[in-house]
Amino acid sequence: MGRGGVYPRPLITRCKRHPKEKSLSQVKENRTRGEIRPVLAQRYADGWGVGAKRGRLQPSASPPFAATRRQVSVEKPMSQYPERLILNVGPQHPSTHGVLRVVVELEGEVVVRCTPDIGYLHRGIEKLMEARTYQQCLPLTDRIDYLAGSANNLGFVLAVEKLLGVEVPPRARYIRVIIAEMTRIASHLFWLGTHAHDLGAMTPLFYAFREREQLMDLFEAVAGGRLFPCYFRIGGLARDLPDGWTTEVREFCRTFPDKMKDYETLLTRNPIWIRRTRDVGVLTVDEVLDYGLSGPVARGSGIAWDVRRADPYCGYEEFDFVVPVGQNGDTYDRYLVRLEEMRQSCRIIEQALDRLPEGDIAVDDPTITYPKKTDVYTRIESLIQHFLLVEEGIRVPEGEVFHHTEAPKGELAFFIVSDGTSRPFRVRARTPSFVNLQVLSKLAEGRLLADLIALIGTIDIVLADVDR
Amino acid sequence: MDWIVYGVITLIKTAVLLFVLLTAVAYATLMERKVLGFMQLRLGPNRVGPWGLLQPLADGVKLFFKEDISLPVSEPRLYAIAPWVTAVAAITPFLAIPFADTVAPETVEVFGRTVDLAQYGIHRGVIADLPGAVLFILAISSLSTYGVVLGGWASDNRYSLLGGIRVTAQMISYELSLGMAVVGVLLVAGSMRLTEIVDAQARLPFIVYQPLGFVLYLTAAFAEACRTPFDLIECENELVAGYHTEYSSMKFGLFQLAEYAHIITVSAVAVTLYLGGWQGPWLPSGLWFVLKTGALVFFFIWVRATYPRVRYDQLMSFGWKVLLPLSLANILATGCAVAWWG
Numbered sequence: 001m002g003r004g005g006v007y008p009r010p011l012i013t014r015c016k017r018h019p020k021e022k023s024l025s026q027v028k029e030n031r032t033r034g035e036i037r038p039v040l041a042q043r044y045a046d047g048w049g050v051g052a053k054r055g056r057l058q059p060s061a062s063p064p065f066a067a068t069r070r071q072v073s074v075e076k077p078m079s080q081y082p083e084r085l086i087l088n089v090g091p092q093h094p095s096t097h098g099v100l101r102v103v104v105e106l107e108g109e110v111v112v113r114c115t116p117d118i119g120y121l122h123r124g125i126e127k128l129m130e131a132r133t134y135q136q137c138l139p140l141t142d143r144i145d146y147l148a149g150s151a152n153n154l155g156f157v158l159a160v161e162k163l164l165g166v167e168v169p170p171r172a173r174y175i176r177v178i179i180a181e182m183t184r185i186a187s188h189l190f191w192l193g194t195h196a197h198d199l200g201a202m203t204p205l206f207y208a209f210r211e212r213e214q215l216m217d218l219f220e221a222v223a224g225g226r227l228f229p230c231y232f233r234i235g236g237l238a239r240d241l242p243d244g245w246t247t248e249v250r251e252f253c254r255t256f257p258d259k260m261k262d263y264e265t266l267l268t269r270n271p272i273w274i275r276r277t278r279d280v281g282v283l284t285v286d287e288v289l290d291y292g293l294s295g296p297v298a299r300g301s302g303i304a305w306d307v308r309r310a311d312p313y314c315g316y317e318e319f320d321f322v323v324p325v326g327q328n329g330d331t332y333d334r335y336l337v338r339l340e341e342m343r344q345s346c347r348i349i350e351q352a353l354d355r356l357p358e359g360d361i362a363v364d365d366p367t368i369t370y371p372k373k374t375d376v377y378t379r380i381e382s383l384i385q386h387f388l389l390v391e392e393g394i395r396v397p398e399g400e401v402f403h404h405t406e407a408p409k410g411e412l413a414f415f416i417v418s419d420g421t422s423r424p425f426r427v428r429a430r431t432p433s434f435v436n437l438q439v440l441s442k443l444a445e446g447r448l449l450a451d452l453i454a455l456i457g458t459i460d461i462v463l464a465d466v467d468r
Numbered sequence: 469m470d471w472i473v474y475g476v477i478t479l480i481k482t483a484v485l486l487f488v489l490l491t492a493v494a495y496a497t498l499m500e501r502k503v504l505g506f507m508q509l510r511l512g513p514n515r516v517g518p519w520g521l522l523q524p525l526a527d528g529v530k531l532f533f534k535e536d537i538s539l540p541v542s543e544p545r546l547y548a549i550a551p552w553v554t555a556v557a558a559i560t561p562f563l564a565i566p567f568a569d570t571v572a573p574e575t576v577e578v579f580g581r582t583v584d585l586a587q588y589g590i591h592r593g594v595i596a597d598l599p600g601a602v603l604f605i606l607a608i609s610s611l612s613t614y615g616v617v618l619g620g621w622a623s624d625n626r627y628s629l630l631g632g633i634r635v636t637a638q639m640i641s642y643e644l645s646l647g648m649a650v651v652g653v654l655l656v657a658g659s660m661r662l663t664e665i666v667d668a669q670a671r672l673p674f675i676v677y678q679p680l681g682f683v684l685y686l687t688a689a690f691a692e693a694c695r696t697p698f699d700l701i702e703c704e705n706e707l708v709a710g711y712h713t714e715y716s717s718m719k720f721g722l723f724q725l726a727e728y729a730h731i732i733t734v735s736a737v738a739v740t741l742y743l744g745g746w747q748g749p750w751l752p753s754g755l756w757f758v759l760k761t762g763a764l765v766f767f768f769i770w771v772r773a774t775y776p777r778v779r780y781d782q783l784m785s786f787g788w789k790v791l792l793p794l795s796l797a798n799i800l801a802t803g804c805a806v807a808w809w810g
Contacts, residue, residue, distance in 0.1 A: 087626050095705040109630065109780050198705045200696055200777025206508035272697055272776045449630070450779045453706050 083107060087449075091120045095198045095453045098463030102440070104452065111452055114444045116437055122467040129427040133393030134160050134234055137424065142228035144429055145465035148187040149225070150179045151407040153232040155429075158313055159403035159414040160234050163396050166368060169360040170315075172236045174352045177314050178249065179222070179231060180405075181345040181352075185256070186215040187408035188338045188345075195335070195457035196267060199276050207262045214252055221245055234394055235369050236362025246353055253346045253353075260342065267335070277331035281443045281455045284329060291439045295410025295432050296337045297459055301329030307406040318355075319348045331458040338460075368394050393422030409433055409460050433465035473583045474590050477572060481595050482563075489562055489729070494524035496728040499762075500769050507773040528721070536717035539624070547622035551715065551722035554615030558729035560608045564601040565736050566663050568593025568746050568754035593746065593754060594663055601662040602654060605737055606647055609692065612726060613639040616701060619723070620711035631710025634780060635694070635701040641787030642691035642698075648795035649684035652677075652802040653741045666745035673744035678802070682742045684795045686767075689734040691787070694727065696772040703777055735764035 090101040099120035105113040125144060129137045141156040142149035154176060161168065168176070189212040193205035216226040221242055223229035231238050267273045283293070283301045298305050306323040308316040324340035326333025362369045366385045375382035398420035404413035410432025417426040436459050444452045498513065498520065505512025513520035539547070572591040576583050585591040598604050613635055620632020656677050657665040665674075675682045691698040702710035712723045739745060739760040748756035778786065 085626060085629075087630075094708060106630075109634075196776065200699070200703060200705065201775065202504070202696075203508050203773050206510060210509055266774065267776075270776065272778055275782055276776055276779060448780055450700075450706050450777075 084112060089452070091117075096456060096463075097194060097461055100437075100456070100461065100463050100466070102452065102456075104444075104449065106449065109449045111444045111447055111449060114441045114452060116440050118434075118437070118463070118466050120467065121463045123464075125468045126427050126429060129424055131423065133422045134396060134424065135389075135393060137427070138233070139228065139230050141429075142225075142230050143464060144431060144468055145187075145407065145409060145412075145433065145462050146227055147190050147462055148183045148408045149228045150183040150219070150231060151187070151405070152412065152429075153230060154180050154314070155403065155405040155407065155412045155414050157232045157234055158405060159401050159416050160394075160396060162403050163399055163401040163416060163418055164234070164368065164394070165397075166235055166363050166365065168236050168363055170357050171359045172361045173315050174356045175237055175241065175361070176232060177316065177319070177352045178349050178356075179219075179229070180314070181348045182215050182218065182249070184345045184408040185342050186212050186219075188342050189215075191338060191408075191457075191460045192263060192335075195454075195460070196263075196273075198453050198457045199273070201266065201270075201273065204263050204266050207259070207266075211252075211256060211259055218245065218248060218252070221248075233362065233369075235365065236360070240361050246356065249349060250353055253350050256346050257343055260339065264339070268339075274332060276450075276454060277335060277458075279328070280331045280447070280451050281334075281458055282328060282330045283439065283443070287439065287442070288329075291435070291442075293410070293436050293439060295406070295408070295436065295460075296334055296341065297410065297436050297439075299324065300326040300334035300337045302327055305411075307404050307411055311404065313403070313405060316348075319351050321345075321348050331454055334458050395420070395422050396424075404430070407432055409462065409465065410436055429468055431465045431468060433459075433461040433463075434468075437461050437466055469578075469581060470583050473576065473578055474585075474588060477585070477590055478595060481571060485562060485567065485595060486559075489559060489732070490725075492732055493725055493728045494528060496732060496765055497527065497724070498524050499765065500728075500772075503766060503769045504773055507770070531718055531721035531724075534717040536719065539714055543618075543622040546618045548719070550615045550619030550622060551712075551719045551726070552615070553618065554612045554726040555722040555729065557608055557610075557612035557615065558726040558733060561605040561733050562736065563595045564598050564604050564662060565733075565740055566592065566594035566597070566666050566745055567736075567757050568752070571754075589663070592663060593757075597661065597663050600660050602650055602660045602665075602741075605733075606643070606650070609730070609733065610639065610643055612730065615723075615726070616711045619715065620701075623711070623714040625714050627707045627709075628711050628713050631701045631707050631713075634707075635711065637780075638691055638694075638698065638700060638783060638787075641784055642688045642791070645684060645787060645791035645795050646688035646692055648792065648799060649681050649688060650741060651795075651799050652681035655799070655802045655806050662740055662745075666740060666747060669744040669747055673742060673747070675742040678742060678798070680794065680798050681802070682738070684791060684798060685738055685742065688787075688791060689738060690768070690771070691783070693730040693734050693768070695731065695768050697775040697778050698783060699777060700780055700783060705777075731765055731768050732761060735761045735768070738764055 085106045087104045087106055088101060089104055090096040091099040093100075096102065101117040101120065103115045103117060104111055123143070125140050128140055132140070138153060138156065141152040144152045189208040193208035193212075196202075196204040196208075219229045219231075220226045222245060223231035223238065225231075283297070285301055285303060287293075288298045288301045288303055294305060302325050304323050304325050307313070308321075309323050321344045322340070324337045324344065326337050367389075370389055371379075371382035371385050376386045377383075396418040398418055400415070400417045402413060402415045404411050406412075411430070412432055413430035415426075415428040415430065416424050419425040440455060440459060443455045447455070501523070502512040502520065504510075513523040516522040516526045538544075570591050571593045572585055574584070574586040574591050576585060589597045616635045617632045620628040620630075620635070623629070653665065653674050654660055656674055657668045659665060659668070668674075690696075694701050700710075701707075702712065707713070712720055715723060736757075739757065743760050743764075746753035746757040748760075751759075
C-alpha cells in the first residue's frame with residue numbers, strides 16, 4: 001500500500017458560515033438583530049457589567065497606545081530600532097499554556113510586534129493515522145486537544161460514521177451528547193482557572209479544578225481514563241454506562257450552577273478583573289470572519305456561529321439551549337460567553353439524561369462492531385468476526401468526508417480520505433486552537449506585555465491542539 | 469559606666485527583636501501558605517512537623533544547602549550585593565518601631581550602682597526612639613528598591629530587567645502617596661516620634677481621625693511591599709518571577725526574606741500609626757502589637773487570594789491620578805481640622 005503522497009486539494013481551514021447567513025452583511029445584521037443571544041443581552045440590560053457603559057454596541061476602536069502603534073513598521077530591520085527589546089516568551093513560560101513560543105518586540109512594555117512560533121508539540125498525529133486502522137486512530141485523537149479528549153473522539157468518530165453511512169442507536173447518541181457536553185464544561189473550567197491565574201487571581205483556579213475533578217471522576221467511572229477517556233467507538237460506544245452514573249451526573253448538574261457563583265463572585269464584578277479584560281483584545285465581526293475564528297472567540301464578537309446549532313449533529317437540534325454571544329468582542333465578553341456556555345451545557349446534559357432511552361449502545365453490524373466477548377469464546381463466526389475486526393479493521397468505503405463539530409475551543413473538523421481499505425489514506429484535523437491562535441499577533445500589537453498574557457488566555461489554546 | 473548598661477540592654481533588645489522578627493518572617497511564609505491553602509480548598513504544607521509547623525525551618529535549610537549558581541552576569545558585584553540591600557532595607561525600619569510599652573524597669577542596680585534607664589527611654593519597647601522616626605522608616609524602606617533594581621539589572625536577563633524597570637516606576641508613584649498619607653497622622657499627633665504617636669493614641673487610635681489616610685496608606689503599602697494586586701515586579705505569569713529569576717540558594721532566600729519582612733514592616737508601621745500601636749486593654753502590650761500586626765499580615769494574604777493583578781499602566785494611573793490627589797486632599801482636610809480644633 002503506497003502511502004505518504006500529498007493530497008493535492010486545498011484543505012478546508014476556513015470556518016463555514018451558517019447556511020442562512022449567505023453574506024457578510026447578513027451576518028452583521030443577525031448580530032445586531034440579536035437573535036440568539038437573549039441571555040447576555042438581558043444581563044447587560046440589568047447592569048450586569050458596570051453601569052450604563054455596558055450598553056454600547058461598538059467596541060472602542062483606539063488602542064491605548066495609538067501613537068506607538070503607528071510606528072510599527074514590519075519592513076524596517078531591527079537595527080533601526082536600537083531601543084527595542086526582543087523578548088522570547090516561551091516555549092518554557094508559565095503563561096503560554098504549553099510550549100508556545102512568542103517572539104515579542106518590546107518598546108518599553110508595549111508590544112510592537114509579536115510572532116507566535118509553534119511546532120514544539122508536533123507529534124504528526126495526522127501522519128501517524130495513515131498507518132493505523134480507524135479504531136487505532138481513536139486514541140490518537142484524544143491527544144489532539146488533551147483537555148477535551150472526548151470532543152476530539154466525537155469529531156473523528158462522526159466523520160468515519162458519515163463515510164460508513166451508519167447511524168448509531170439513540171442511546172449511544174444521547175450518551176455521546178452527555179459526555180461531549182461534560183467535556184466542554186471540563187475544558188472551560190480549565191480555561192477559567194488558568195486564564196484567571198494568568199491575570200494574577202489565584203483562587204478561581206482551585207475552585208474550577210474542584211468541579212473539574214468531579215467530571216474527571218465521572219469520566220474515569222465510565223471509561224477508565226480521565227484526560228483520555230476514549231470512550232466512543234466507531235459505530236457506538238465502548239461499553240454501557242455503569243450503574244448509578246446518571247444519578248451522579250444529575251447531582252453534578254444540580255449543584256454546578258451554584259458553584260459557578262463562586263467564580264463569578266471572585267471575578268465577574270471585580271473591578272480589577274474588569275479593567276484587565278474590558279476592551280482588551282477586541283475582535284470585530286470582520287476580523288473574526290477574515291481569520292476564520294470559531295468557538296467562543298467568534299461568539300464573543302457577536303457571531304452566533306455554533307456548529308451544534310448551525311449544522312446539528314448527534315441530534316443537537318432536539319435540545320433546548322441558548323448560544324450565548326458577546327457584544328464588544330473583548331476578553332471580558334469571551335469570559336462571559338464561556339461561563340454561560342457552561343450553564344447551557346448543564347442544561348443540555350439534563351435534557352439528555354431526561355430523554356436517555358434504553359437500548360443498544362452500538363450499531364448492529366458485524367463489520368463495524370465487535371461481537372460480545374461470550375460469543376467470541378463460544379461461536380466460530382463471532383471469533384472470525386472479532387479476528388477480522390482486530391487484524392484488518394473496519395473497511396471504510398472509498399471516498400472523502402468532511403465533518404465538523406463544536407469542540408469546546410471552537411470548530412473541530414476532520415477531513416478524511418479513504419481508499420477503501422481499513423486505514424485512512426489521509427486525515428486532516430482542522431483544530432480550533434491552530435486557527436484561533438493566528439489572531440494573537442494582531443491582537444497583541446500596540447498592547448502591553450501584560451495584555452499579551454491575557455490574550456493568550458482568552459484565545460484558549462492548547463498547544464497539542466495547535467501542533468497536533 | 470551607665471552607657472555600658474545602656475549598650476548592653478540595647479544589644480539584648482536588638483538581638484531579641486531580630487530573632488523574633490526573623491522567626492516571624494519565616495512563619496509568615498507558613499501563614500501565607502496555610503491561609504491561602506484554606507481559602508483555596510487545599511491544606512497547605514502539612515508534612516514537616518505537626519500541622520506543617522516546621523516547614524519554614526525545612527525551607528530555610530533547603531535554601532541554605534542549594535547550589536548558589538554563579539552566572540556569567542555583567543555585574544557580579546552588584547548581582548551579589550542586591551539581595552542584601554533589599555533584605556537589610558526591609559528589616560532595618562524595625563529599629564524605630566515601638567513594639568511594646570516597657571521591656572525593662574526604669575532603674576536597674578548594677579554593682580551597687582543605680583542606673584536610671586528612663587533617662588534616655590532605654591526601658592521602653594523600642595530600640596531607637598528617633599525624633600524623626602517616620603522619615604527614617606520611609607527613607608530606609610525606599611532603599612529596598614535599589615536592591616530590586618540592581619538585582620534586575622545585574623542579572624542580565626530581560627525578564628529581570630523588566631521587573632527592575634517596573635519597580636522604579638512603581639516605587640516613585642507609590643512612595644509619594646505613602647508619605648503623603650502618613651502626613652495626616654503627623655499633623656494629628658504633632659510629632660514624628662513614633663513613641664509619642666503611640667502615646668497619643670491611648671484614648672482613640674488614629675484610624676478614627678484618619679480613616680481615609682489609613683486606606684490610602686494600606687493601598688500604597690501593598691504597592692510598597694509588592695503584593696497582589698500590585699506584585700507587578702515579580703509576577704510569575706508575565707515576568708517569570710521578575711527580578712529574582714536568576715537568583716538561587718540564599719540569595720534568592722534573602723529576596724524572599726525581604727518580601728515577607730517588608731509585609732511585616734509595613735503592617736507594623738500601619739499598626740503604629742493608625743491602630744494604636746501596642747496600646748490595648750487586658751493583654752500585655754507586646755502581644756497586642758503582635759496580634760494587630762498579624763491581623764494586617766493576614767489581610768495582605770487575604771487580598772492575595774481575592775484579587776487579580778493590575779496592569780502596569782493601570783497601576784501608574786491609579787497611583788498618580790487617584791492615590792496622590794486623595795492623599796493631598798487628606799492632608800488639606802486634616803490640616804484644616806487641626807487648625808480649627810487643634
